[in-house]
Amino acid sequence: MHGDFRLGNLLAVGERITAVIDWEIWSLADPRIDAGWFLTNCDPRYLSSRHPLLSGVTPAPAQLASIYSRELGRDVPDLEWFQALACFKSVATWSLIVKHNRRRSSPRTDLGGDGGGVARFCWREAEN
Numbered sequence: 001m002h003g004d005f006r007l008g009n010l011l012a013v014g015e016r017i018t019a020v021i022d023w024e025i026w027s028l029a030d031p032r033i034d035a036g037w038f039l040t041n042c043d044p045r046y047l048s049s050r051h052p053l054l055s056g057v058t059p060a061p062a063q064l065a066s067i068y069s070r071e072l073g074r075d076v077p078d079l080e081w082f083q084a085l086a087c088f089k090s091v092a093t094w095s096l097i098v099k100h101n102r103r104r105s106s107p108r109t110d111l112g113g114d115g116g117g118v119a120r121f122c123w124r125e126a127e128n
Contacts, residue, residue, distance in 0.1 A: 001026060001027050001028065001029040001030070001031055001033055001034050002020060002022075002023060002025075002026055002034050003023075003024075003025035003026050003027060003033075003034070004022055004025060004037070005020070005034040005035075005037055005038045006037060006038055006041040006042070007041065007042060007047075007058075009021050009022040030082075032076060032078065032079060032082040033082055033085065033086075035065075035068060035076065035079060035082060036079060036081075036082025036083045036084075036085055036086040037082075037086040037089070038064075039061040039064055039065060039079065039082075039083050039086070040061070040083050040086035040087055040090065041086070041090075042058045042061065042064060043058075043060070043061050044056065044057070044058050044059075044060065061083065065079050097111060098111060
């Protein structure tokens with residue numbers, strides 16, 4: 001398992017992915033953890049809120065999950081649970097980033113509220 005499998009850790013030439021980078025937190029684990037993380041981080045609603053220039057670039061998570069299952073050649077059960085886990089991990093990570101930023105003598109203003117955006121996105125997903 002990669003541990004941070006997302007668009008920002010893929011290198012590509014045109015439409016062809018040529019490398020996956022940033023392997024420092026790899027482990028032996030359920031590959032659905034990476035799938036849930038990827039699906040959550042590629043969600044157009046989440047992605048466009050963080051990176052407006054990427055609005056409309058990725059398909060909906062359900063469509064990506066369908067492509068993943070088709071390419072894998074079998075159903076992938078419980079992906080929604082792994083997406084929820086990804087949301088939990090994302091909120092926990094951003095909470096620590098914001099907390100440590102606030103303790104700095106000169107906090108970065110660009111890190112003050114983004115964690116809240118992640119939390120709001122995940123909360124909306126949990127309600128659906």
